[in-house]
Amino acid sequence: MRPERGVTLTEAMVALALFAIALAAISSFLVQHVRAAGNNFRDSYAYALAEQEIEAVRALDYGAIAPRSSTQTLGGVTYSVVTNVFENSPAANMKTVEVKVDWTDIRGARSVKLATIYTQVRR
Numbered sequence: 418m419r420p421e422r423g424v425t426l427t428e429a430m431v432a433l434a435l436f437a438i439a440l441a442a443i444s445s446f447l448v449q450h451v452r453a454a455g456n457n458f459r460d461s462y463a464y465a466l467a468e469q470e471i472e473a474v475r476a477l478d479y480g481a482i483a484p485r486s487s488t489q490t491l492g493g494v495t496y497s498v499v500t501n502v503f504e505n506s507p508a509a510n511m512k513t514v515e516v517k518v519d520w521t522d523i524r525g526a527r528s529v530k531l532a533t534i535y536t537q538v539r540r
Contacts, residue, residue, distance in 0.1 A: 452523075456522070456524065459492075459494060459520065459522055459527070460527070460529070462491060462496070463496060463518040463520060463527070463528075463529045464518075464529055464531075466489060466496055466498055466518050467498070467516045467517075467518050467529055467530070467531040468531065470498055470500055470516045471514065471516055471531055471533055474500060474514050474516075474535075475533075475535070479512070479535065479536075479537040479538075480537075482502055482512055482514065482535060483502055484499075484500055484501050484502050485500050486498060486499045486500065494520050494521075494522055495520065495521075496518055496519070496520045497518065497519045497520065498516065498517075498518050499516070499517050499518075499519070500514065500515070500516050501514070501515045501516075501517070502514055503515070506534075507534065510536060510537055511534055511535065511536045512534070512535045512536075513532060513533075513534050514532065514533050514534075514535060515530060515531070515532040516530065516531050516532070517529070517530045518530075
């Protein structure tokens with residue numbers, strides 16, 4: 418009796434089927450992670466836009482702080498940046514500045530909001 422050499426057609430088909438099942442599971446996992454990375458990037462970019470706007474307002478003189486808006490586009494997604502200013506809030510001679518960033522992606526309408534309080538510094 419001679420020792421067997423190579424693999425039979427049945428063994429090869431079973432190995433290919435197992436490989437296909439493993440590849441399908443891995444590809445599904447990979448697609449989910451690529452989508453999550455894209456979502457995280459858009460969220461992080463929106464927070465970065467809000468932080469930049471807060472810093473831009475901080476650079477203004479107290480009397481020049483006023484509501485404004487702008488838009489920015491990145492990767493086919495348009496971000497709307499709206500800055501609202503509330504005078505004498507939470508107390509007299511203070512301004513509450515809220516920056517809201519809105520955008521729409523595959524998850525639907527999304528937004529982030531940052532707020533801070535400014536007061537006039539007298540020297």
